[in-house]
Amino acid sequence: MHGLALRVARRMLMLWARLLAAPLSVLVVVAGYAVWAGEYALLLFVGGFVLVLVGGAVGSFVIHEVGHALILERCRGVHRVEIQSTKLRFSLAPQGVLTSAEAAAVAVAGPAACIAVGTGLAVFAQDLGLHWWYLVHAIFLVPPFGDGAALLRAWRVGAG
Numbered sequence: 001m002h003g004l005a006l007r008v009a010r011r012m013l014m015l016w017a018r019l020l021a022a023p024l025s026v027l028v029v030v031a032g033y034a035v036w037a038g039e040y041a042l043l044l045f046v047g048g049f050v051l052v053l054v055g056g057a058v059g060s061f062v063i064h065e066v067g068h069a070l071i072l073e074r075c076r077g078v079h080r081v082e083i084q085s086t087k088l089r090f091s092l093a094p095q096g097v098l099t100s101a102e103a104a105a106v107a108v109a110g111p112a113a114c115i116a117v118g119t120g121l122a123v124f125a126q127d128l129g130l131h132w133w134y135l136v137h138a139i140f141l142v143p144p145f146g147d148g149a150a151l152l153r154a155w156r157v158g159a160g
């Protein structure tokens, strides 16, 4: 299962690139206009928007899935992981056997990776304001969300 995390990162970035190609090209044109017209407030606004979009929204979801993948690729019972993606959803479907402890670790790893990055950003780069994009991933550990549901399932299996 070596290289799963890289495969996941590449696949997600390609997906987002395709999704954001049109809006980003509009922003590049607007930024070009801002430079040409000397509208530096507009340039700053566009730059900030791109930073939040790429560094916050896209970055946090990539880190989240890479977190899952990093643990998943270390599970010995898993022989294949299918990467499932649509425009709205991205998920990893492991095939093989996961112990309940492994399943719990995989579920926690995605949000945990984001919480770690978010904490780092809050401490070292708070002015960027990006840390909330990462810290908010903690909510995925609440059961209506997939990771929370998987964690609960693993815990029930482990306890029962």
Ligand SMILES: [Zn+2]
Pocket: 064, 068, 110, 111, 140, 146, 147
């Ligand atoms: Zn997740």
